[in-house]
Amino acid sequence: MMENKYNLKSPAVKRLMKEAAELRDPTEHYHAQPLEDNLFEWHFSVRGPPDSDFDGGVYHGRIVLPPEYPMKPPSIILLTPNGRFEVGKKICLSISGHHPETWQPSWSIRTALIAIIGFMPTKGEGAIGSLDYTPEERRALAKKSQDFCCEACGCSMRSALLALSPNSNPTPEDHKAKELAQQINFKAESSSSRQASESGGAESEPSTLSQGESSTSGSQEDADGLQAEQAEASPAAAADEARPAPAPGSSRSLSPRQRRAQQRQRDGREPASRPTFPAFAAAAAAHQPRDGSHAGSTVLIVVLTLALAALIFRRIYLAHEYKFDYEL
Incomplete structure (x- = not known):
């Protein structure tokens, strides 16, 4: 059946x-x-x-x-x-x-x-x-x-x-x-x-193990999230850590010429294949216009000085030429 x-x-x-x-x-x-x-x-x-x-x-x-x-x-x-x-x-x-x-x-x-x-x-x-x-x-x-x-x-x-x-x-x-x-x-x-x-009541071994595993995984996830947030929120801090530390007492008491010399020394010491962090790239881009403007201003001063000297020389020359014609 x-x-x-x-x-x-x-x-x-x-x-x-x-x-x-x-x-x-x-x-x-x-x-x-x-x-x-x-x-x-x-x-x-x-x-x-x-x-x-x-x-x-x-x-x-x-x-x-x-x-x-x-x-x-x-x-x-x-x-x-x-x-x-x-x-x-x-x-x-x-x-x-x-x-x-x-x-x-x-x-x-x-x-x-x-x-x-x-x-x-x-x-x-x-x-x-x-x-x-x-x-x-x-x-x-x-x-x-x-x-x-x-x-x-x-x-x-x-x-x-x-x-x-x-x-x-x-x-x-x-x-x-x-x-x-x-x-x-x-x-x-x-x-x-x-x-x-x-x-x-009292905790048993299986529940303790399960709680330990969940807390471990939760703490691991929290740590990963915290590292990601720190990497996103503070790229400048990572760039600062990658840069060599300046000498003590030389941050604000240096003149512009000394700062440029120190910058050139750092550039010469650091390898060309160093990682470019976003903040470091931004800082480098910010420094470049200042260095270029300073060099341009120096050239402009030199050109103006030469032009002024030429004008003075021409004026003196013209004055002496006029005086010579007057005496004749």
């Missing part, structure tokens, strides 16, 4: 049908199978962990899988009152749809079932779908859970799992799933501690 309803080439369909074949037979601790008319909705039953407030209880729930499974996580909903998870509400775990960033495609429905059993004795700490009932209330609900019967799949908790036996040996698949579930528990503790630190 399932083969005719779904596309067997779909990765999600192939994965779910494989897992359904692996989980067909119930074990002492868990069992899960898809509904007859919906491969993407599974019903499961798990036994409460021993030596806990849930010891002796058998709990029923739903697993709703997305079409992108196993690339995206399933949603998990408990149907049996248990005192740890809310009934009929998607619970918030690192293996559920509330945390797609922590889901790994290598995890499976078997992994999720063992992880749920491992999560039950932990504290809810205000997570979505979590409860923190007293131990007495949880023990009472564990005894009462045996009477639960699912209306959708018709599963009774009294016969959902195999009876416990002292000589039962877990399968290799259970060992592998338990190792993955321990990783899930560790991630759940890390995420819960991070939530506690965000709400005002």
